[in-house]
Amino acid sequence: MNILLLGTLISDLIPMGLVVALPILYVWLTQRNKQHETDKRSEIAMAIIEKNPDIDIQEFLNKLNPPKESYKEKMLKIMHYEVLWGTICFIGGIVTTSVIIAVSILQGFVEEFIPIGSIFGIAPLAVGCGLLAAYNNAKKTLNNLKDND
Secondary structure, rough: OOOHHHHHHHHHHHHHHHHHHHHHHHHHHHHHHHHHHHHHHHHHHHHHHHHHOOOHHHHHHHHHHHOOOOOOHHHHHHHHHHHHHHHHHHHHHHHHHHHHHHHHHHHOOOOHHHHHHHHHHHHHHHHHHHHHHHHHHHHHHHOOOOOOO
């Protein structure tokens, strides 16, 4: 086989192998970790039940597996992050765009500042606006939820 062909074949197969193998490995390790945690919990529960048969099983399982957050609590946490990062990105985008405009005016109109301004000014401004719009939408959805949801 030609060395050049072998080199291009290897240079093509390694990235493709990484793109395919790494996600599969990640999913496998995550599932294996979850299964291991479940097995350990069940072993602990069985050992406690064997040593003390008079224990209230439901109370013990609630302590072992604490109840998960409700949908409303998860939504409030997400809304907090949306408003936080939305405000940071929005203000950062406005400041960066203002600085780029000021520097452009002071230096005379220089076309080099346009890509920098669009990357570091307009992109965070757009992300901030999107996050604040998502926060506004989530707030409306949260107001429509019932208290027991």
